[in-house]
Amino acid sequence: MVICVYTEDRWDDILAAVASVRSQSWPALETLVVVDHNPALLRRLAKQYGDDGAGGAGPAGRPGSPVSPVSVLANAGPRGLSAGRNTGIAASSGEVIAFLDDDAVAERDWLLHFASAYADPRVMAVGGRTEPVWESRRRPLWFPEEFDWVVGCTYRGLPPGRVPVRNVLGGNASFRRSAFTVAGGFASGIGRDGHRLPLGGEETELCIRLTQAMPEAVLLIDDRAVIHHRVPAARERFGYFRTRAYAEGLSKALVARSVGARAGLASERRYTTRVLPAGVARGVRDALLGRPGGAGRAGAIVAGVAAAAGGYALGRVRAYRGGGRYAVAEVPGSAAPGGARPEEAGP
Numbered sequence: 242m243v244i245c246v247y248t249e250d251r252w253d254d255i256l257a258a259v260a261s262v263r264s265q266s267w268p269a270l271e272t273l274v275v276v277d278h279n280p281a282l283l284r285r286l287a288k289q290y291g292d293d294g295a296g297g298a299g300p301a302g303r304p305g306s307p308v309s310p311v312s313v314l315a316n317a318g319p320r321g322l323s324a325g326r327n328t329g330i331a332a333s334s335g336e337v338i339a340f341l342d343d344d345a346v347a348e349r350d351w352l353l354h355f356a357s358a359y360a361d362p363r364v365m366a367v368g369g370r371t372e373p374v375w376e377s378r379r380r381p382l383w384f385p386e387e388f389d390w391v392v393g394c395t396y397r398g399l400p401p402g403r404v405p406v407r408n409v410l411g412g413n414a415s416f417r418r419s420a421f422t423v424a425g426g427f428a429s430g431i432g433r434d435g436h437r438l439p440l441g442g443e444e445t446e447l448c449i450r451l452t453q454a455m456p457e458a459v460l461l462i463d464d465r466a467v468i469h470h471r472v473p474a475a476r477e478r479f480g481y482f483r484t485r486a487y488a489e490g491l492s493k494a495l496v497a498r499s500v501g502a503r504a505g506l507a508s509e510r511r512y513t514t515r516v517l518p519a520g521v522a523r524g525v526r527d528a529l530l531g532r533p534g535g536a537g538r539a540g541a542i543v544a545g546v547a548a549a550a551g552g553y554a555l556g557r558v559r560a561y562r563g564g565g566r567y568a569v570a571e572v573p574g575s576a577a578p579g580g581a582r583p584e585e586a587g588p
Contacts, residue, residue, distance in 0.1 A: 242262055242269035242270070242271060242272045242273065242309065242333075242335075242338070242339050242340075242341070242352075243273050243275060243326060243329030243330070243333065243338060243339070243340050243341075244258055244259065244262070244272065244273070244274050244275070244340075244341050244342075244343055245275045245277060245316075245322055245325035245326055245329065245340075245343060246274060246275070246276055246277065246279075246282065246286070246343040247276070247277035247278075247279055247282070247325075247343075248279065248282065249279070249281065249282050249285065251343055251344055252285075254343060254344040254345075254471060255274070255286070255343050256289070257346050258341055258342070258343055258344070258345055258346055258347075259272060259274065259290075259311060260346075261341075261346040261347040261348075261351075261468075262309065262341060262347060262352075263308040263309055263311070264308075264349060265309075265347070265349060265350075265351060265352045265353070266349050266350050266352075266353050267350070267352040267353035267355075267356050268308065268309050268352075269309035269335075269339070269352060270309060270334065270335040271309055271310055271311075271312065271333065271334065271335065272309045272310065272311045272312070273311075273312050273314060273329045273332055273333055274286055274290070274311060274312070274313045274314070275314055275315070275316055275325045275326070275328050275329045275332075276313065276314070276315055276316060276325075277316045277320060277321070277322070277324075277325045278315070278316055278320050280315075283313065283315055286313045287313045289313075290311040290312075290313055312332070314328065314329075314332055315328075316328050317331070318429065319429055321429060322411075322427075322443065323426070323427035323428060323429045323443045324427075324429050326340060326411075326426070326427050326443075327426040327427055327429075330418075330421055330426060333418075335418070336417065336418050336419075337355070337356070337359055337415055337416070337417055337418070338415065338416055338417075338418060338421075339352060339355060339414070339415035340411060340412065340413075340414050340415070341412065341413065341468065342393065342412035342413070342468070342470060344470065344471045345371065345393075345412060345413070345468045345469060345470040345471065346468065346469050347467075347468045348466075348467045348468065348469075350465070350466075351369060351466050351467065351468060352466075354367075354369065354463050354465045354466035355367045355369070355415045355463070355466055358403065358461055358463060359417065361459065363457060363458065363459045364417075364458075364459045364460075364461060365416065365417050365419070365420045365451060365455065365458040365459065365460060366409050366414065366415065366416045366417070366420060366448060366451070366458075366460040366461070367409065367414070367415050367460075367461045367462070367463060367466070368406070368409030368410055368413055368414040368415070368460075368461070368462045368463070368466070369413045369414075369462065369463055369464065369465070369466025369467060369468060370395045370413070370462070370463075370464040370465075370466065370467050370468075371393060371394040371395045371410065371412060371413045371467075371468050371469075371470050372394060372395070372467060372468070372469050372470065373389060373392055373394045373469075373470055373472045374469050374470060374471045374472060375472050375477060376471070376472060376473050376474045376477065377474060377477055381477050381534075382533050382534030382537060382538075383479070383534055383537030383538055383540075383541050384477070384482070384538070384541065385397075385520050385524070385538040385541050385542050385545075386520075387516055387517055387520040387542060388482065388486070388541065388542065388545050390410070390489075391476075391481075391482055391485045391486060391489075391545070392470070392472045392476050392485075393410075393412050393470050393472075394470050394472075395410070395464075397516065397520070398512055398515075398516035399462065400462075401464055402463075402464060403461055403462070403463040403464070403465070404461065404462060405459055405460060405461055406460055406461065406462045406508075407445075407448060407449065407452075407460070407508045408444055408445040408447075408448035408449065408460065408508070409444060409448060409460060409461075409462060410444060411443060411444035412468075412470065413466070413468045413470075414444060420451050420455075420458070423451060423454050423455050423458075424447060424450045424451040424454050424455070425450070426447075427443045427444070427446075427447050428443060428446055428447065440488050440489075440491065440492045442489070442492030442493060442495065442496045445493075445496050446495070446496045448460055449496070479541070479544075482541065482544075482545065483544060483545070483548045484548075486544075486545040486546075486548035486549045486552070487548040487549065487551060487552040488552060489549050489552065490548065490549040490550060490551060490552025490553035490554070490555075490556060491552040491553070491555065491556040492552075492556070493509065493549070493552075493553050493556070494552070494553050494555075494556025494557045494559070494560055495556060495560065497557070497560075498557075498560040513546065517542055517546060520538070520539075520542050521539045521542050521543065523535075523538070523539075524536065524537075524538035524539030524540075524542065525539050
């Protein structure tokens with residue numbers, strides 16, 4: 242179990258995330274809290290959980306233990322979420338590695354639902370459903386459910402139940418250790434790295450790379466595996482919505498460069514041609530019926546698509562000019578060379 246953290250501003254959220262893991266009905270073998278280049282936070286968490294903070298794994302637990310042990314360690318790679326996750330993978334000892342965002346709490350049976358899916362040996366990754374917890378206590382009237390991925394949550398358009406998917410969402414996900422042996426770790430240069438733009442896409446790139454290397458692999462989302470993700474007031478604003486959509490376009494350009502545009506944009510084609518037009522139609526209908534927020538939601542969908550398309554176009558230009566660096570990390574036993582650039586495939 243890996244939780245990546247980076248700022249003391251989320252102190253209470255971090256403690257709540259760890260507590261939710263330690264109270265699971267299916268106990269985690271261990272909980273690894275990986276601190277992203279923040280020595281003060283590293284020391285504070287090490288003191289909180291009685292770990293020396295030097296990066297060593299704590300005492301091993303096992304299913305049936307009352308709580309999982311917590312170890313605190315520093316990100317051993319470059320700044321960013323991908324390297325933090327890779328640090329957790331390398332330090333972990335379980336055969337299945339789960340990831341939880343540092344500003345989310347998991348429901349009690351979250352890991353139980355993950356564990357049950359791995360009874361099928363073909364299953365290499367399982368994700369869950371992420372519900373938003375709005376700081377203002379309710380969803381902004383203009384904010385379309387089709388764009389809940391903007392705030393790191395499950396969006397309208399994903400199929401219900403336990404179903405195969407192209408990729409899981411990284412803040413509520415699990416992988417077999419052998420998935421990283423086959424495909425390598427998360428790619429640095431894709432996703433959050435401490436810069437101003439809220440990038441993403443690192444889990445998408447990994448999942449596509451995994452299924453390219455292992456076509457028989459099954460990736461699932463189980464909507465019973467629920468976490469609740471805090472959405473601060475700053476992310477409820479249209480400015481963040483537009484910036485995040487633009488950054489997603491940039492990220493998708495990197496993903497497409499890594500794994501090919503056909504694979505990298507397969508799910509997005511259905512989303513933009515079916516899910517989003519239906520969302521605009523609902524918004525227009527609600528506006529005509531005098532229901533609050535309908536026009537705003539329709540407009541936000543159009544603006545979000547335009548921002549993402551602009552980011553993608555710029556990202557593709559940068560990629561062809563040699564910008565947008567990324568590298569696949571080697572994890573213990575990985576078949577991918579450490580620091581190597583993944584094989585490029587054009588559109």
